[in-house]
Amino acid sequence: MADKYTDFVSRGWGRDLAKRLGLPQPVRLRRYEPGAPLVPGPVLLIGTGPGADSLETALKGWDVEVLRDPGIATAAGGTHDAGGSASSSASPAAPGANAPTGGTAKLGGIVLALDSITRPEDLAGPVLAAGRALRSLAPNARVVTVSRRSSTADEPALAAARAGVEGILRSLAKELRSGATGNGILLAEGVSAEVPSALGALRFLLSGRSAFVDGQFLTVGTAKGELPADPDKPLAGKVAVVTGAARGIGAAIARTLARDGAKLVVVDVPAAGDSLAKVANEVRGTALQLDITKPDAGERILEHALSRHGAFDILVHNAGITRDKLLANMDAAKWDAVIAVNIAAQLRINDALMGSGRLPDGFRIVSVASTSGIAGNRGQTNYAASKAGVMGMVRSTAARLAATGGTANAVAPGFIETEMTAKIPFATREVARRLNSLQQGGLPLDVAEAIGFFASDAAGGISGNVLRVCGQNLVGQ
Amino acid sequence: MADKYTDFVSRGWGRDLAKRLGLPQPVRLRRYEPGAPLVPGPVLLIGTGPGADSLETALKGWDVEVLRDPGIATAAGGTHDAGGSASSSASPAAPGANAPTGGTAKLGGIVLALDSITRPEDLAGPVLAAGRALRSLAPNARVVTVSRRSSTADEPALAAARAGVEGILRSLAKELRSGATGNGILLAEGVSAEVPSALGALRFLLSGRSAFVDGQFLTVGTAKGELPADPDKPLAGKVAVVTGAARGIGAAIARTLARDGAKLVVVDVPAAGDSLAKVANEVRGTALQLDITKPDAGERILEHALSRHGAFDILVHNAGITRDKLLANMDAAKWDAVIAVNIAAQLRINDALMGSGRLPDGFRIVSVASTSGIAGNRGQTNYAASKAGVMGMVRSTAARLAATGGTANAVAPGFIETEMTAKIPFATREVARRLNSLQQGGLPLDVAEAIGFFASDAAGGISGNVLRVCGQNLVGQ
Numbered sequence: 001m002a003d004k005y006t007d008f009v010s011r012g013w014g015r016d017l018a019k020r021l022g023l024p025q026p027v028r029l030r031r032y033e034p035g036a037p038l039v040p041g042p043v044l045l046i047g048t049g050p051g052a053d054s055l056e057t058a059l060k061g062w063d064v065e066v067l068r069d070p071g072i073a074t075a076a077g078g079t080h081d082a083g084g085s086a087s088s089s090a091s092p093a094a095p096g097a098n099a100p101t102g103g104t105a106k107l108g109g110i111v112l113a114l115d116s117i118t119r120p121e122d123l124a125g126p127v128l129a130a131g132r133a134l135r136s137l138a139p140n141a142r143v144v145t146v147s148r149r150s151s152t153a154d155e156p157a158l159a160a161a162r163a164g165v166e167g168i169l170r171s172l173a174k175e176l177r178s179g180a181t182g183n184g185i186l187l188a189e190g191v192s193a194e195v196p197s198a199l200g201a202l203r204f205l206l207s208g209r210s211a212f213v214d215g216q217f218l219t220v221g222t223a224k225g226e227l228p229a230d231p232d233k234p235l236a237g238k239v240a241v242v243t244g245a246a247r248g249i250g251a252a253i254a255r256t257l258a259r260d261g262a263k264l265v266v267v268d269v270p271a272a273g274d275s276l277a278k279v280a281n282e283v284r285g286t287a288l289q290l291d292i293t294k295p296d297a298g299e300r301i302l303e304h305a306l307s308r309h310g311a312f313d314i315l316v317h318n319a320g321i322t323r324d325k326l327l328a329n330m331d332a333a334k335w336d337a338v339i340a341v342n343i344a345a346q347l348r349i350n351d352a353l354m355g356s357g358r359l360p361d362g363f364r365i366v367s368v369a370s371t372s373g374i375a376g377n378r379g380q381t382n383y384a385a386s387k388a389g390v391m392g393m394v395r396s397t398a399a400r401l402a403a404t405g406g407t408a409n410a411v412a413p414g415f416i417e418t419e420m421t422a423k424i425p426f427a428t429r430e431v432a433r434r435l436n437s438l439q440q441g442g443l444p445l446d447v448a449e450a451i452g453f454f455a456s457d458a459a460g461g462i463s464g465n466v467l468r469v470c471g472q473n474l475v476g477q
Numbered sequence: 478m479a480d481k482y483t484d485f486v487s488r489g490w491g492r493d494l495a496k497r498l499g500l501p502q503p504v505r506l507r508r509y510e511p512g513a514p515l516v517p518g519p520v521l522l523i524g525t526g527p528g529a530d531s532l533e534t535a536l537k538g539w540d541v542e543v544l545r546d547p548g549i550a551t552a553a554g555g556t557h558d559a560g561g562s563a564s565s566s567a568s569p570a571a572p573g574a575n576a577p578t579g580g581t582a583k584l585g586g587i588v589l590a591l592d593s594i595t596r597p598e599d600l601a602g603p604v605l606a607a608g609r610a611l612r613s614l615a616p617n618a619r620v621v622t623v624s625r626r627s628s629t630a631d632e633p634a635l636a637a638a639r640a641g642v643e644g645i646l647r648s649l650a651k652e653l654r655s656g657a658t659g660n661g662i663l664l665a666e667g668v669s670a671e672v673p674s675a676l677g678a679l680r681f682l683l684s685g686r687s688a689f690v691d692g693q694f695l696t697v698g699t700a701k702g703e704l705p706a707d708p709d710k711p712l713a714g715k716v717a718v719v720t721g722a723a724r725g726i727g728a729a730i731a732r733t734l735a736r737d738g739a740k741l742v743v744v745d746v747p748a749a750g751d752s753l754a755k756v757a758n759e760v761r762g763t764a765l766q767l768d769i770t771k772p773d774a775g776e777r778i779l780e781h782a783l784s785r786h787g788a789f790d791i792l793v794h795n796a797g798i799t800r801d802k803l804l805a806n807m808d809a810a811k812w813d814a815v816i817a818v819n820i821a822a823q824l825r826i827n828d829a830l831m832g833s834g835r836l837p838d839g840f841r842i843v844s845v846a847s848t849s850g851i852a853g854n855r856g857q858t859n860y861a862a863s864k865a866g867v868m869g870m871v872r873s874t875a876a877r878l879a880a881t882g883g884t885a886n887a888v889a890p891g892f893i894e895t896e897m898t899a900k901i902p903f904a905t906r907e908v909a910r911r912l913n914s915l916q917q918g919g920l921p922l923d924v925a926e927a928i929g930f931f932a933s934d935a936a937g938g939i940s941g942n943v944l945r946v947c948g949q950n951l952v953g954q
Contacts, residue, residue, distance in 0.1 A: 016904030120820045120866050124812050127858065131804035152868040152876040152941065157824050163869025164820070170853025170954070175803050215853060215954075326652050327608035335601050343597045343641070347634050375953055376647025381604065384644030389597050392627040392640025397628040412591060427493030464629065468954070473496030476852055476953005477647070477692075477945070 002428045013284045014271060021078065022434070026439035027179045030140035032208035032449060034259075038062050039108030040138045046126045047113025050147060054194035057111055062203065062231075063107070104154035106138035109206055114147040114192055119157045127168055137180050145169050145184040146193050149219055152477040153189070162217065162220050173215035173472050174437050180409040181205075181214040181438070181472075188221045191461070196225035200458025203231070209449035212414075212442035218462060224405060225460025236261035241301055243292055244319030246272035248418045249368065252278045252444030253316055254364030256452050258283035263309050267292070267301065268319070284419040292319050292345040296351025306358065314455045315353065317346045317367040320386070322420070324379040333477050335382045344394065350397060363406040366454045367394055368447065369466060371414045375475035389464050398464030407463035414470025417441040436471035487663055494773030497919055503916035504656045507617035509685035509926065511709045511736075515539050516585030518613045518681050523603045524590025525747030528623060530728040531671030532590055532679065539680065541585070541709075551560045583615035586683055591624040592670055597641050598636045604645055614657050619683045623660035623670050624647050624697055630666070643694065650692035650949050651914050657950075658682075658915070665698045668938070673702035677935025680708070686926040689919035692949035695939060701882060702937025711933040713738035716788040716852065718778055719798030720769055725751035725895045726845065730758045733929050735760035740786050744769070744778065745796070767820040769796055775829025790837060791932045792830070794844040797863070799897070801856040812859045820870065827874060840883040845924070845932045846943060848891045852952035864889075868943050875941030884940035885932040889949025893916040913948035931950075 019442040030040065037410050042065035045056055052068075056173045059066045104268025110130050115430045117123060130143065137143075150162035157394035165184060165453070173182035183205045185198055204210055228234040241255045245249035245266035264285030268276040273289050280287035288304045290297055305312035323334035346367060353359055372380050391412055415421065415432050420443065424432065450469050453459055488894035507517065519542035522533055529545075536543045587607050594600060606618040607620065614620075622944055627639035635649055642661060650659035660682045662675055669675070680694045681687055717734045721727035722743035731743050741762030744751040750766050757764035765781045767774055782789035797819045823844060849857050850864025867887055874885035892898065892909050900917065901909065910918040927946050 013904055016902070017908055020905045020908050052852055056845050068495070072661075109706055120816050120824070120862070124809060124816065127862075128807060128809060128812060131807050131858075134805040150872070154869075154873050156827060156873040156877070158869045159869035159873035160820055160824060160866035161869075163649070167850045167863070167865030168858045169854060170851075170865075171855065171858040171861040172804055172853070174853055175805070175858070183917075187711040211661060224646040225528075236805075242890035258915070327604070327649055328611040328652070330608050331602060331603060336598075339597050339601065343637050347597070347637060350633060372646075372648070373644045376644060378648065378651040381608075381645045381648040382674060384648040385597070385600055385604075385641040386644070388644030388647075389637035389641035392631075392636035392638075393633045395629050395640075396633040396636035398577055400633070407522050423953075425493070427490055428497045431497050445496070472853075474951050476951075 016457070023320065026434075027139060029438065029440075030208045030212040031211045031445065036201065036208070037108075038064055039142060040140055041105045041108030042067050043109040043111055043206070044107050044133050045111045046129050049113065051115040051117045051193035052113035053245070055111055055146065058194070058199045058202065059111070069264065099458045107133060107141055108138055109142035110137070111202070112143070112145045112164055112358055112385045113193065114145055115187055117161045119194055120161045122161060122167065123164055135340045139178040141180040143172060143176065143180070143182040144202060144205045145200070146198065147184065147186060150186050151189060156423065165341065169217070170215045173464065176437070179438065181210065183210065183213055183215070184217040186219040187215050188219065191220055191223055195220060195223040195461055196227050197222075197459055197461030200225060200227060200453070201462065203458070204453045209453065212438065212446035212469050212471050213450060213467065214437050214470075216468050219465055219466060220461050221463060222461040225462070226457040229459060233261035234458060235314070235452065238313040238455070239265070239309040240314035240316065240455060241265040241267060241305055241312065242316040242318055243267045245279055246275035247415070248420070249444040249447050250318040253318055253448040253451050254279055254283050254285065254449035256445060257314070257455065258285065260452050262314065265301070265309065279355065292349065294342045294349070297345065298349040301349065302353060302356055302358060309362070314364045314366070315364070316360050316451055316455070317349070317365070319345070319391075320345065321369060322380070322383050323414050324383065326379055327381045332381065338382040338386050342383070343389040347392065347393060354400065359404070359406070361404045361406070362460065363401065363404070364455045365394070365397060365401070365406070365408040366451045367408070367410040367411040369410040371412050371468060371470050371473055371475055374412060374468070376475060393468065395464045402463065407454070407457075407460065409463060410455070410466045412449045412466055412470065413442065413452045414473035415441045416447060416467065417443055435475070436473040437445040438471035440471065442469060442471055495883055503911075504616060506656045506688040506915065507685045508688045508922065513685070515541055515680065516586030516619060517617055518582045520543050520586040520588055520683070521584050521610050522590065523606050525592065526593045528592040528670035529590035531669065532588055532623065535671070535676045536588070541781070561924035577647045584610060584613045584618055586617055586619035586621065587614070588679070588903065589620070589622045589669065591622055591642055592664055592874060594624070597638045599638060600641055600645065603732070614653070616655040616657065618650060618657040620653065620657070620659040621679060621682045623675065623679070624661060625662065626663040626665050628666060642793040645693045653914070656915065658687065660690055660692070661694045661712045663694050663696040665696065668697055668700055672700040672936030672938055673704050674699075674936055676705060677702060677930070677933065678939065681930045682937070686930065689915065689923035689948050690927060690944065691914050691947075692809045693945050694864050695944060696942055697938050698940060699938040702939070703934040710738035711935060712929065715790040715932070716742070716782055717932065718742040718744060718782055718789065719793040719795055720744045721755055723752040725897070726890070726893065726921040726924050727795040730737075730795055730925040730928050731756055731760050731762065732927035733747035733922060734932065735762065737929050739791065739932075740928065742778070742782050742786065764872060769826065770817045772825070774822065775826040776825065779830060779833055779835060788837070790839070791841045791843070793932070794826070794842070794867075796822070797845060799857070799860050801860065803856055804858045807859065815859040815863050818859070820866040823867065824870060827870075833878065833947060836881070836883070838881045838883070839937065840881065841887040841932045842874060842878070842880065842883070843928045844885070844887040846887040846889040846952055847948070848889050848945060848947050848952055851889060851945070852954060871943065872941045879940065882937065883932070884937065886936075886940060887943045888924055888927045888931070888947045889943055889947065890919065891926045891945065892918045892926060893914070895919055908916070911951070913950040915948035917948065919946060919948055
């Protein structure tokens with residue numbers, strides 16, 4: 001398999017194609033391990049003002065070495081005012097380019113505080129400073145922008161500057177190599193860079209938890225949220241319900257939330273009872289066999305969580321099915337089954353829960369959407385309808401949960417290595433897997449980490465977001 | 478060139494790749510010709526309620542035969558209640574599939590009135606009816622959905638149903654073949670399907686003017702706007718200024734607006750004076766040699782338009798440059814030049830015009846953005862910053878022009894066949910050109926047609942939109 005792929009991208013047409021699509025050799029991604037450093041080296045912090053100062057304080061609190069002199073790592077072989085710790089002798093970001101030399105530690109990341117820009121012309125200084133440091137990035141490093149969400153209320157120049165960051169970040173993410181990613185944080189007007197969810201998002205994006213998140217933005221809408229006492233146990237004491245948890249991504253979600261301290265209720269259809277029991281046992285949670293399309297599914301989930309665990313803090317709508325057919329060949333049974341499981345059930349369960357008067361303040365809903373719901377996909381009109389529907393539902397539900405401090409968000413996976421994708425024919429799978437900036441499929445764990453972040457107290461100010469976990473998959477609107 | 482491409486997609490790995498990416502033989506697209514029928518056959522109108530009735534009335538007013546019985550073209554060889562005019566003996570949408578037989582005219586389009594759906598379950602009926610008719614579509618036919626924009630103010634089920642349409646349309650557009658396209662109209666709450674801009678958008682999307690628009694949505698925000706007296710001269714009597722008009726897309730815009738009845742001011746840098754004069758002569762307009770980055774550019778444009786033509790109704794910001802480099806190699810000169818021309822100049826000119834007090838009510842601004850500004854592009858951090866900036870600017874400017882009935886919109890071209898793209902190396906260009914649902918690059922004319930639509934009175938209720946003209950290019954967020 002690897003040989004065929006390597007042959008193809010090594011010469012002639014295939015080489016040109018690979019170059020155009022950005023398909024070099026994929027690297028093993030850095031993923032989260034409890035106790036490991038947050039980033040693989042010091043972080044270069046670019047930007048001035050209170051936003052940058054807040055970020056520096058937070059980074060240092062996380063035991064990250066912070067370099068603030070943009071003079072470091074400038075031009076080839078430049079001086080190293082910050083102790084030479086940010087330069088490198090190799091050049092992971094641009095192999096063969098004219099790399100700075102003489103330093104000891106490569107950069108673990110670059111953070112650009114852009115929250116005070118007011119005109120497009122303001123972007124040049126910090127962005128070019130970041131550019132000069134790119135050759136010093138360690139493999140699996142992170143670039144994170146912190147800027148403000150563009151709004152129609154902004155004056156045109158301000159709106160242009162803020163929107164411009166999205167073009168920069170998405171381009172830059174496509175230029176990074178060796179497992180490095182680029183993502184951004186968008187602060188709503190009036191929300192400072194030091195609010196818990198901005199710092200929580202920064203930590204998530206710097207960490208190995210966001211390994212397969214690339215070219216994406218998290219929007220922090222409010223100052224709500226709270227950083228965890230123990231960053232390795234951000235869900236300590238929470239009770240979480242995960243649907244479709246007997247296998248695949250659902251099982252990974254259950255394991256990941258349990259690892260992070262949550263008590264789990266794993267839900268799946270009775271036919272998957274054995275697998276479900278194993279997962280429940282593994283995560284020391286309880287199993288609930290349930291067809292989520294039944295009218296009383298919401299009530300049964302609520303009763304189970306409250307009676308068995310005495311609380312119910314997090315609901316992860318993961319259960320979903322595919323019944324692919326070209327629309328010209330689609331029958332009502334295939335269409336209706338997908339709509340019933342993937343969206344109608346989520347709506348009915350949410351209705352029951354939100355109408356019960358028994359949810360705690362700060363309740364979290366996280367739904368699994370799909371890049372197919374964003375970009376559409378041949379053969380998936382029904383699936384894309386359901387997943388686009390999930391995104392619409394999440395935005396609306398977020399508005400309804402805001403009064404009690406709750407949040408609703410969605411994660412949109414791209415190509416994830418599962419039993420389902422393993423059944424795709426070789427060449428199709430091989431192409432699909434590489435059509436993203438990280439040149440590989442993601443793992444169920446990567447989806448689970450993003451869900452864990454949305455479920456955490458640190459994300460209390462983040463609601464109505466749809467986060468793609470797709471390695472910056474090429475596809476889009 | 479064609480041989481190499483055909484060889485590649487005809488066997489082995491290449492065939493699988495082509496299948497995955499949807500790269501069969503491209504067809505010649507149907508483009509607008511004055512006097513030609515709006516669509517290449519009758520239109521099947523699916524849906525009930527006042528929205529559908531309004532659309533039927535409009536279609537008939539445009540001399541389009543309307544079929545409203547979804548029983549036509551059901552299942553293979555079914556009955557043909559509408560005179561058998563909607564079936565076909567071949568199957569352009571799904572070659573080799575079980576096609577209905579016996580009819581005489583293939584469908585020129587399918588219009589789905591979905592504006593009254595309230596739950597995701599409501600989608601099945603009309604969408605499956607459309608599916609049954611897909612095999613009867615003529616080459617270069619159109620599928621257009623008319624639905625409501627999903628909003629956080631919607632109840633979750635309503636938001637899910639409305640958002641679901643986007644997933645359906647984007648998937649369906651990827652399933653259509655033979656030059657057929659799928660696009661949608663999103664009505665804001667309280668805006669009916671019979672307002673001028675909804676009908677104007679429908680006409681645009683059905684026509685050959687939208688040949689390279691695929692998988693996209695136009696949002697109608699208000700009941701403003703007016704359908705033209707003569708649909709072949711929608712810009713009659715308007716004075717339009719086009720920047721960067723000496724060649725390429727800018728020249729095509731000038732020609733297209735002139736064809737549609739506008740009086741033209743073509744603007745370009747003095748160095749392009751000869752080419753500019755030729756274009757001005759060709760469109761019987763006037764030429765203005767001007768560096769748009771100069772502080773007085775706005776005033777000079779205004780003075781020229783008013784003094785030479787006595788009016789100024791439409792401004793098209795087309796002028797733009799690229800200075801591609803990986804950010805690691807980007808210098809300040811390349812960065813600054815792109816920002817100065819592509820976004821800062823537009824902002825300064827708009828400021829001068831909007832502050833002059835001399836613009837008429839209903840003034841139109843249309844900017845050329847780029848799919849690079851949406852998706853990012855390797856080597857184009859500066860260009861993507863400027864083009865994403867244009868989109869932010871347009872949304873903000875739209876809000877500011879609303880009080881006087883003006884609009885600001887942007888067109889985001891994908892791969893367009895120009896002198897610039899002709900210089901891309903063969904294999905890269907060949908791949909880039911095919912990476913969209915229409916398997917070909919667009920023409921400068923296609924960009925110009927979209928700009929012409931935004932500039933027209935019919936689009937008076939459409940503002941702050943960014944319309945991709947990209948053949949449903951694969952790339953996205």
